[in-house]
Amino acid sequence: MSDQDRTPDPKPTPGAGEDDAPTTRLRRELPQEVAPTAPTAIEETGEAPQEEKNRLTGRQRLAQGLWPPRFTRAQLIVALLLFGLGFGLAIQVASNNDDSALRGARQEDLVRILDELDDRTQRLEEEKQGLEDQRTELENSSDQAEEARKQTVEKERQLGILAGTVAAQGPGITLTIDDTKGTVEADMLLDAIQELRAAGAEAIQVNGVRVVASTYLTDSDDGISVDGNKITQPFRFKVIGNPQDLEPALNIPGGVVQTLEKEQATVTVRRAEKIVVDALRAAKRPDYARSSSQ
DSSP states (O other): OOOTTOOOOOOEEEEEEEHHHHHHHHHHSSSOOOOOOOOHHHHHHOOOHHHHTSSSSEEEEEEEHHOOOOOOOHHHHHHHHHHHHHHHHHHHHHHHHHHHHHHTOOOHHHHHHHHHHHHHHHHHHHHHHHHHHHHHHHHHOHHHHHHHHHHHHHHHHHHHHHHHHHHHHEEEEEEEETTTSSSOHHHHHHHHHHHHHHHTTOOEEEEEEEOOOOOOEETTTTTTETTTEEOOOOOOEEEEHHHHHHHHHSSSSTTTHHHHHTTTTTEEEEEEEEEOOOOOOOOOOOOOOOTTTO
């Protein structure tokens, strides 16, 4: 039989079994479907958070209410205003405390204190003007070397007065303290010296002892000593300076004179056109300090 006479084999038609095989394979490859679960009673009613909230202690609920803090703009403004008010009150209280010391003073005493402050201010202005004039002279002088030498000599004289190595004279006051009861102590005399220095005293002498920057006073069984030198009453101060500044400084309320009078001492202050301070101290060379120009 020839090839043309052969009847082609019929193609097999897909049967029912062959169609189901691929479908079954596909289903097996997919993940199994999970049946949805029914909602629990807690999810439906929403009672669990409420029960959990009820189980919190009072402190925990307070912490949840306060943190994190919730500030509104109005609250911040009020807080700033309260802070400013408190700061202002604090400043006012401090100012009142500073002024309370002068409230009990009489009007005449307050006027005297103000005059003393004005005099001190004027004295400082004069010193400032004098220094400025010296600078101008040094700058404008044709012979600056000679001018500098003169100023050096004058400065040496001034330093000698402060150091107590040279005598001095000028207007000032005398302060006499009669201590018949023996109640005056060294610290009271030291207060007088410091008050005089603050009022502009340029030279001070107490019972023949020159007062300098290193002066010290001590109490002993038989009296008071100044720099190791025993002094006896009456205590006499010779002070060079502006009398209009020195005398009021001793007589201010609660000052040197009133303090000594409370100790039953008799205090006398007199102004003088010429006070001579002639007690001298030997010049002492410093053990360690040297001039920076050496």
